[in-house]
Amino acid sequence: MAYLELKNVHKTFGNVKAVNDFTLDINKGKLVSFLGPSGCGKTTTLRMIAGFEQPDEGTIQLDNEDITIVSPNQRDIGMVFQAYALFPNMSVRQNIAFGLKMKKTPKVEIEKRVDEVLEMVRLKDTAKRYPHQLSGGQQQRIALARALAVRPRVLLLDEPLSALDAEVRVALRGEIRRIQSDLAITTVYVTHDQEEALSISDQVVVMENGVIQQVGTPQEIYRAPQTRFVATFIGTANQFFGKVGGESEVQCSGLSISTRKLSDFTKGQEVVVLVRPELISVNTSQPSADAGNIIEGIVETVTFHGAVTRLGVHMNQQRVVADITVNSAESISLNQTVWLSFKPEVCKVMAVAE
Amino acid sequence: MRMNKLFRSIVLVLFLLFMLVPLIATFLFSISTRWDRTILPEGFTLEWWKKVISRGAFGLTLKNSFYISFATSIALTILVTPTAYWVHIRAPKSKVIFEIMSAFSFGIPGVILALALIRFYSGIPVPLINTTNILLLACMELCFPFMYRPVANALDSIDIHTLTEASQSLGGNWISTFIHVILPNIFPGIASGFLLVFSTVFAEFTLTNLLVGARFKTFPIYLVEFTRFDGRQASALAIISFVVAWVVSLLLLLISGKRTITSDNLTIGH
Ligand SMILES: Nc1ncnc2c1ncn2[C@@H]1O[C@H](COP(=O)(O)OP(=O)(O)O)[C@@H](O)[C@H]1O
Ligand SMILES: [Mg+2]
Numbered sequence: 178m179a180y181l182e183l184k185n186v187h188k189t190f191g192n193v194k195a196v197n198d199f200t201l202d203i204n205k206g207k208l209v210s211f212l213g214p215s216g217c218g219k220t221t222t223l224r225m226i227a228g229f230e231q232p233d234e235g236t237i238q239l240d241n242e243d244i245t246i247v248s249p250n251q252r253d254i255g256m257v258f259q260a261y262a263l264f265p266n267m268s269v270r271q272n273i274a275f276g277l278k279m280k281k282t283p284k285v286e287i288e289k290r291v292d293e294v295l296e297m298v299r300l301k302d303t304a305k306r307y308p309h310q311l312s313g314g315q316q317q318r319i320a321l322a323r324a325l326a327v328r329p330r331v332l333l334l335d336e337p338l339s340a341l342d343a344e345v346r347v348a349l350r351g352e353i354r355r356i357q358s359d360l361a362i363t364t365v366y367v368t369h370d371q372e373e374a375l376s377i378s379d380q381v382v383v384m385e386n387g388v389i390q391q392v393g394t395p396q397e398i399y400r401a402p403q404t405r406f407v408a409t410f411i412g413t414a415n416q417f418f419g420k421v422g423g424e425s426e427v428q429c430s431g432l433s434i435s436t437r438k439l440s441d442f443t444k445g446q447e448v449v450v451l452v453r454p455e456l457i458s459v460n461t462s463q464p465s466a467d468a469g470n471i472i473e474g475i476v477e478t479v480t481f482h483g484a485v486t487r488l489g490v491h492m493n494q495q496r497v498v499a500d501i502t503v504n505s506a507e508s509i510s511l512n513q514t515v516w517l518s519f520k521p522e523v524c525k526v527m528a529v530a531e
Numbered sequence: 532m533r534m535n536k537l538f539r540s541i542v543l544v545l546f547l548l549f550m551l552v553p554l555i556a557t558f559l560f561s562i563s564t565r566w567d568r569t570i571l572p573e574g575f576t577l578e579w580w581k582k583v584i585s586r587g588a589f590g591l592t593l594k595n596s597f598y599i600s601f602a603t604s605i606a607l608t609i610l611v612t613p614t615a616y617w618v619h620i621r622a623p624k625s626k627v628i629f630e631i632m633s634a635f636s637f638g639i640p641g642v643i644l645a646l647a648l649i650r651f652y653s654g655i656p657v658p659l660i661n662t663t664n665i666l667l668l669a670c671m672e673l674c675f676p677f678m679y680r681p682v683a684n685a686l687d688s689i690d691i692h693t694l695t696e697a698s699q700s701l702g703g704n705w706i707s708t709f710i711h712v713i714l715p716n717i718f719p720g721i722a723s724g725f726l727l728v729f730s731t732v733f734a735e736f737t738l739t740n741l742l743v744g745a746r747f748k749t750f751p752i753y754l755v756e757f758t759r760f761d762g763r764q765a766s767a768l769a770i771i772s773f774v775v776a777w778v779v780s781l782l783l784l785l786i787s788g789k790r791t792i793t794s795d796n797l798t799i800g801h
Contacts, residue, residue: 229696249699256700262693266715275711276701320697327701 178241180205180363181226181331186235188221188387195221197387199235203380206361208354210374213384214410219367222384223333226365228252239330250279255324257334261316263308269295269319270304276327294322297356314345321353325360332357332364338373350377371411375399383407405527408451415457415497417450418529427526431493434470436524447529456523457499459488460516461508468518472497476513479506490517554773561766583764588753593771596750599663599739600732603670604725607678610671612721615682616713620691629683633676641737644673649742666743670732677727685720686713722787730776 179202188196196218203209211219224230226237228249236245244252255276263272270291277287295301298318308316317337324332334353338346354377357364368374374381375395383390383398383406391403402408409416419429421442427434427450434450442448458464464471474492486506490497499517501509509515561579563572583589618625636644648669652659659665691713698708714721736751744752750772757765 227696227700229699249696250702250704253702254700256696258693258697260690260693262690262697264694264697264712264716265689266712275698275703279702279707323701 179203180240181365182236182238183222183226184236184238186222186225186232186237188218188225188230188232190221194387196225196232199387199389201382201389201392203363203365205363207379208357208364208366208377209380209382210366210368210378211382211384212368212371212374212411213390215369217384218387219369219384220335221387223335223365223367226331227254227256227333253327253330255327255329255332257317257320257324257332257337259336259339261308261313261320261340263316263320263323265308267307268304269300269306269308269311272308272319273323273326276323280327290326294326297325297359298322298352312345313341314349317341317349318352321356325356325362330363332362333367334364335367336369337366339368339370346373353377375411383410385410402451402525405449405451405529408525408527413454413498414451414525415454417452417495419448419450421446421448425521427524432472434524435521436526437521439526442526442528448526449529451525451527452519452523454487454498455485455500457497457517457519459490459499459501459505459509460518461513463516464518469520470518470524472517474515474517476509476511476515479509479511481506488515490515492517554770557766558770561763561770563763579761579763580767583757583767588748589768592748592750592753593775595747596733597775599666599670599749600729602667603674603732604678604728606667607671607674607728608721608725611675611678611724612682612714612717613709615679615686616691616709616717619683619686620695626683629679633679636673636676641673642741645669645738645741648672648738661743661746663743663747666739666747669738669742670735673735673738674728674731677731678724681720681724681727682717683720685717689716719787722783726780726783729779733776733779734772 181203183199183201186196186199187194199218199222201209211222213219221230225232228244228247232245236243238244239252239254264275267275273291273294274287277290282290291304292301295304298321300315300318300322303311303315303319308319311319317340321334321337337353338349341349350373353366366374366378375398378395380392381395381398382392385406391398391407393401398407398411402411402414405416408414417427417429417432417434419427419432419434421439421444422428422433423444424440425436425438427436427439427448429450436450439448458468460468463473472490472492474490474497476488477491477496478487478489480487480489481503482500484503485500486503488499488501488506488509490499497517559572560566562575562577564574564576566572615629618629639647648665649660652665652668659668694712694716695708698712703712734751735749736755739747739749740752740755750768754765754768754772757768
């Protein structure tokens with residue numbers, strides 16, 4: 178039995194189907210991210226778990242108890258908001274103590290717990306300050322401390338870092354992950370930032386248009402995307418559209434790509450071949466045939482990305498991107514002819530839905 | 532730059548003169564022996580003040596006015612603040628109704644409002660006609676927008692939705708959320724609403740005169756009655772009335788000023 182279970186949850190606003198048949202099991206102590214483009218229903222799902230929205234259909238269970246219609250203040254579920262939502266009229270200490278006060282915790286215990294969580298987020302010396310006297314990153318850490326002080330059964334975070342600048346964002350996400358695993362608290366983390374989701378999650382739930390596209394570990398999501406949406410949303414993938422031509426071959430316009438055995442497909446079926454740019458080698462002279470698929474093209478763009486340089490290569494009315502290391506990039510210039518090569522094993526073939 | 536500054540000073544001085552001259556003149560008149568044949572008063576005396584204050588009606592009407600002003604302000608605060616919060620958070624569409632209701636008391640002349648209220652209250656089974664309570668209700672209706680507007684503005688200026696949800700996720704119910712989270716953050720709005728209502732009711736004449744004028748005399752009624760036979764005593768009363776409104780304003784600004792320092796946190800914090 179999973180700890181938090183959503184079963185066939187639906188939610189419609191007017192004529193927008195915000196969440197469509199959402200079923201998910203979340204195990205105790207895990208950090209699960211909801212990842213998807215803006216408007217795909219992440220927040221709505223999170224708010225249904227918190228109790229701020231009611232599902233039109235379906236149930237939500239927490240620790241074997243049906244909480245679908247339990248009011249938010251009875252759920253024991255903590256929440257961290259994008260806009261921090263600290264109470265401006267209260268000091269940091271009062272903010273953190275608020276939940277404990279609502280629970281009628283004895284004074285001595287409150288003091289102890291506040292100190293404890295302040296220690297956890299490493300902001301002990303801010304206890305007497307007011308929210309407006311803190312930086313955004315500090316405010317969000319206090320908001321996290323406030324949510325954790327009551328020891329909730331589940332912690333929900335809705336894009337907690339998107340209002341912060343890049344440096345703070347990276348530091349704070351590590352901090353969140355550290356605290357989450359120290360406390361082994363079941364956590365749902367909403368983000369539209371794939372790097373964030375991949376770097377801190379036990380499980381990633383990729384969503385599009387209110388529908389779950391794929392659930393898996395970050396590695397699974399990246400290495401074995403199950404839909405074209407996941408493959409292109411997570412990282413970058415070159416797409417070659419064509420028809421199945423043989424038992425391990427796809428015929429694209431003016432190009433034949435050898436792939437793994439295509440036992441799940443019928444001959445002539447419309448498919449797309451997906452290849453990640455980092456799995457493509459770039460050669461300045463024509464490689465031997467054992468390099469696998471070889472495509473000749475002209476370098477159109479060279480974009481420096483730090484550790485790698487991304488080439489945009491024009492071939493056959495299509496732009497193919499390939500990543501190369503900075504060193505090998507030195508020998509490549511614009512408008513040069515190059516040969517891209519990739520092994521059949523790195524090709525991911527997917528059916529194209531009509 | 533210099534011209535600009537000069538211009539601003541001139542405007543300010545003119546404005547102050549415009550506001551203060553009538554007040555000063557009223558005050559001078561109330562302490563003058565005679566001021567109808569000369570440019571400046573012929574002499575000064577405290578006689579009118581002594582006379583007007585020593586009358587029994589003075590204390591009584593002042594007390595009545597304080598009573599009705601406080602009662603209206605407090606009743607409206609208690610009625611409007613939670614309602615406005617609820618409307619903003621749970622029924623934002625019905626805000627329109629409140630806006631329309633706010634326009635009523637501006638749009639309808641006091642005489643019509645008073646007569647309409649008398650007709651309405653005489654038609655309902657609760658005996659309200661000819662009681663002070665009818666005045667309280669009428670003043671509440673008249674002053675509703677003065678309370679609602681500042682409170683609604685204060686609610687709009689903070690993120691009440693997220694604050695409410697944050698409070699709920701920490702175990703707060705509607706009442707504790709309202710008291711501990713919402714109220715302190717909209718306090719300046721409530722204070723200015725209270726102030727506007729208080730000073731409006733304290734100076735209210737038309738409704739009071741028509742509804743309960745014969746039996747429940749308030750300070751403005753007393754004042755108007757005085758103007759009929761002695762302008763100097765009436766002037767003394769006018770000054771007192773002004774000072775009362777001014778002191779109440781000052782007190783409230785003092786209280787809300789203290790609170791604003793902490794409630795600023797919100798707007799800056801975001
Ligand atoms: N309260 C609401 N009223 C109407 N439509 C809403 C409401 N909340 C969300 N939606 C719609 O539901 C869809 C999903 O929204 P949301 O869950 O906020 O997406 P995300 O958090 O993934 O960006 C969007 O199309 C949004 O416009
Ligand atoms: Mg969202």
